[in-house]
Amino acid sequence: MSEWWTYSTEDFLLFSSRTYWRLIERHNEALWPAHVLLLLLGAAILLWLIRPRPWSHRAIAGTLAVLWAWLAWSFLWERYATINWAASYVAPLFALQAILLALIGSRLRWSLSWTGRALAGLALFLYALVLHPLAALLVGRPLRGAEVFGITPDPTAIATIGLVMVADGRWSWLLLAGPMAWCLASWATLHSMGAPEQWVLLGATLVALVPVARRRAARPASAEHP
Structure with a gap:
């Protein structure tokens, strides 16, 4: 019997690379032309960030909540x-992320500022939407x-x-847990298949750690100066 350290991530993959990408293709074929509507919805979110309205904060949070719930069922x-x-066990976690977005996200201020963190976030959003x-x-x-x-x-x-x-x-940082966990899980899958997209998912996870780290670093200062 082989020793455990001789195994690679490919040995634990339940499907082939061809099977995975064919599943994506079939999913796209079943939902077309919804892609156009969702790209337009992404453009609307960008507009709401740049020129927020009194209702746009709830609209962004609600849109994301619906999309995570939709993915829990339609894809996973x-x-x-x-x-x-394992996807059947991940689907409820996507539903939980949708609930958190509805409860917490609706209380956040979703608007673009010219800080380093916000610009990095905008770059990630534009990459996900366009590139x-x-x-x-x-x-x-x-x-x-695609x-x-x-x-x-x-x-x-x-x-x-x-x-x-x-x-x-x-509590905005709580909304990062779900997407970060998925990015890490998907990175492991794509790494096993040798897909180049794996590095984007890992990079997005590392970028997401920045606001969490800054929040933790700011706690002692806020405790000293109430």
């Missing part, structure tokens, strides 16, 4: 669970296998991290 439960049994779908072409996969914001979890998690970094308000 209905699609991904057919090739990965991540094009990654399929860059690595030689057909466009029908991962689109609101259609598949990876760009949605990256976009959510970016938007939470732009938002301001108490």
Whole structure:
């Protein structure tokens, strides 16, 4: 019997790379042309960040909540669970993220400021919305296998991290736990398949640690100066 340290991440993968990307293609084919609507919705979120309205904070939080709940059912439960049994256990966590976005997100101030953290978040959001779908072409996969914001979890998690970094308000850091956990899990999967997109997911997770670290560093100062 082989020793445990001789195993690699590929040995624990439950499906082939071809099976995974074919699942993405089938998911896209089933939902087209919803992609156009979701890209327009992403553009609307960007407009609400730049020119916020009295109702836009609740609109952004509500939109993200609906998308996470939608992905829990449409992708994880209905699609991904057919090739990965663990997806059925992750789906409730996506639903929990949707609830947190509805409860906490509606109380945040979702508007763009010109701070380093907010600009980094904006860059992540724009990447997830515009560039991540094009990654399929860059690595030689057909466009029908593109991962689109609101259609598949990876760009949605990256976009959510970016938007939470732009938002301001108490407990906003709690909204990072779900997308960060998914990015790490997806990074492990893509790493096993040798997919180049893996590094974006890992990078998004590391960027998300910045506001958490700053919040922890600010606690002693706030305690000294009530």
